[in-house]
Amino acid sequence: MDQRTPDPPLYETLAAQIETLIESGVLRVGMRAPSVRAFAAQHGGSLTTALQAYRLLEDRGALEARPKSGFYVTPRTHQDRALPAPSQPPQRATQVSISNPVFSVLAYASDPSYAPLGCTIPSTSLLAAERLDRHLARCARVHGRNYNIYADPHGDAELRGQISARALRLGHAVPPDGILITNGCTEALNIALSVTTRPGDTVAIESPTYFGLLQVLEARGLRALELPTDPASGVDVTALDKALGARRVAACLLASSFNNPLGTRTSDARKAEITRVLTRHGVPLIEDDIYGDISFGADRPRPFAAISPKADIILCSSFSKTIAPGYRIGWLAANRRHDQILAAKFALSLSGAALPQKAMADFLTSGGYDAHLRRIRQAFADNVDRMRRTVDRSFPKATRMTDPKGGFALWLELPRGFDADALYVRAIRERICFVPGSLFTASGGYRNCLRLSCSTEWSARIERSVERLGEMAEEMLG
Template sequence: MGWQEGKYKYEQIVHKVIHLIEYGTFRPGNSIPSVRQMSIQEKVSITTVLQAYYILEAQGYIKAHPKSGFYVNSILPGDYPEPDVSSPGSDPTRVSIRELIMMVLSEHLNTRLVHLGVAYPNTKLLPTEKLNRNLVRIGHRIGGESVQYSIPLGEESLRVQIARRLLEAGCAVVPDEIVITSGCSEAITLCLRAVCSPGNTVAVDSPISFDALRCLEALGLRVLEIPTHPRTGMRLDALRRAIEHQKIDACLTISNFNNPLGSCIPDEKKKEMADLLGKYEIPLIENDIFGEIYFTETRPRVVKAYDRKGLTMLCSSFSKDLCPGYRVGWVVPGRFKEEIEWLKYTSSVATTKLPQLAIAEFLASGSYDPLLRRIRKIYAQNLSALSVVVKRYFPDETRVTRPSGGFLLWVQLPDFVDSLKLYRSALQKNIAITPGYLFSATQNYKNFIRLNAANWSEEAEEAVKCLGEIISTLK
């Protein structure tokens, strides 16, 4: 039925607003005409408009903001169904995706491409100028000390700020329990080196970031992929069965807003995970790199908050929400601190001093929380807009995730699509995506792709439309 064909006036308004939302006139996060404006436009009573808006709100299309009006919801009804819980094999396997990773990375700096897949934040939203001014000002202030080595633990001023922020995630730690690293990847690598030897088995989410997989491959470790729910993360019943049937030397999870799924382990399940791994004395490497980019009312806690044995090593960085190029991350190593600190010293001595100090000053200034509030809102809107466009242009059998944080969308395409072939075809149209093969040691996700909503734009929307056209030719 067209929106003009409703039997009653309020039905016509309902259909009209839905039509305008689905075709992009009103995008997720946008305000819609006020009750009074719609009343004048449609020549109906305010009561009629209110009735229509209440129906739209009940159906999940809009949400009332007190004293502000009605806004299009970030997650819209009628979205594609989600991908099923993953079902990887039950045997550990060696990781061998190096060539695929390097192939995809080779295009990351190609400015001719529309980058729909790489997990980079939107640098236009980041406080680059302020951070760079901090660098210059601090360099002048401390003079020659600015080019001196830092200590393996990292600058105390930064560790203090991280410790304060961790209180929101449920963790009470002191600065000396934190080790600053050169990005989150180094933090994960140090943790794996501290508790594993070549040939050991690590249980991981499936799918999981290829950054994690490359760390595992480089260290000669075997991977046991654990079924993972697209919204609630690693299945603990599956993890328990795996532990009971074979030797697991460590576990690695992206607990909040998994890359690429966007899944977030509920807090009660995080406690269950900590208890389960504690019972069997299995170390956990917890990646919380997207933890600050949440769309819910409060920040999700971390598994580390429930760890009573010091087995959880919490890793993160400022790469997704502040300054990816500064390469500053950190780890709270628990009982493995002494070993991690030594490994940090023997691998790179210390993380560069000036970027640490610039970030510490930015955090101390109170500017970080307003920045996070802004990017959370924009990324939530961008993800919803991307989902709407995927729905419009991709085949009906497509499934997409519904992330409650981060800026990544995991897309399951029809079985006839090979994501590697799609990747190559898209490059010919100057579009770059990330094929699903990269997110599994066993290359399970041949008909999946990862899309990035951080840099959403009209150009990106046209690229998604073109991608849909390419997919239709692959049948």
């Protein structure tokens, strides 16, 4: 009897060749695979066979088909790594006291002698910094004096026009007059909170959440009500409804997409449900859309304000994660409270710096932002993918990790009892910086979690640092 295994069908052999290209890094996440026609011609198969190979890889989640464009490499999913469990923060409003530990972590995170797994600051090589600088230099040369003034507190009119036009592409109709340019997303969040809350009020937030947001709540004397949040789907709507029914909540503050640190993409349907619940309870939504443009999928998710245009929503965002954190240009878009918002901006900083706004407006008008976004989305998707693979082979087997759909944060959950604060102390001694999970909550949880930043270009140093963290975690658990 012939014991030989039959040769696999040709389409499987062809699929394996593409998989090898992906494994070896020749084809990276977000890249377009060779066209079916070119691939068939190169490998001597028919068009049908090549297409069968591509469809097989689509079924396996290695490629995704984009209409009229071709097949693209998708971020790898690591089936053997479960997602972190949905959070279950205590359902009470908590006084926030986070600033001191945050400042100490930020000091290490911004020191280049530490491996950069801490701050989510994109490396300048990935951003369009030089092009923007050229616009700034030209603006200063050509009409610098005209911009050495107290500018319109609303911000540069051309820049607001550009932001309004981009919002419309997502179905968010906000006229330039409804947009206020701010000093980064942080000032936008402060203004939004100042017109919706008073000190002592409670604000509902995701959990875990970005520590900078907790600092803002702390500085404004606001209490945090942390909501149960599922890394796969976002805030638990039933829990939100229950929480709002149980106490007075002045505002709800959520990420529009790819929340920091979980990287969750909340579906449009769930976003609509969340705004329905908030409207029923009369609670305004402040949404932070800073990571929305860094989507790894074929489309860019819509913010809440586009999905529920009549709801009471203040959208906050900035160019800090996509173009230039140092220019400090953010914005706020609202469909009500315009006078209060302008008064708050006036009280906080009179107006923004005119010249950087002009340079940003010129940059956007000159085109190329979409091409730039395509490039950085691919770079960040690739970084996240490499980080996940390195964690997968280096961290203890029981480690869970998120599967971010955008942004550049990766959240790890180690077994209960693991002390990520102690790991942090050891890592700092070895000049590796990351952010321990305890900084992402006001209520004392996530001691067994940590956030790794994937915002810097991948390097041997980063890879070795992640491996070393995994070894240390293994030793601590062992």
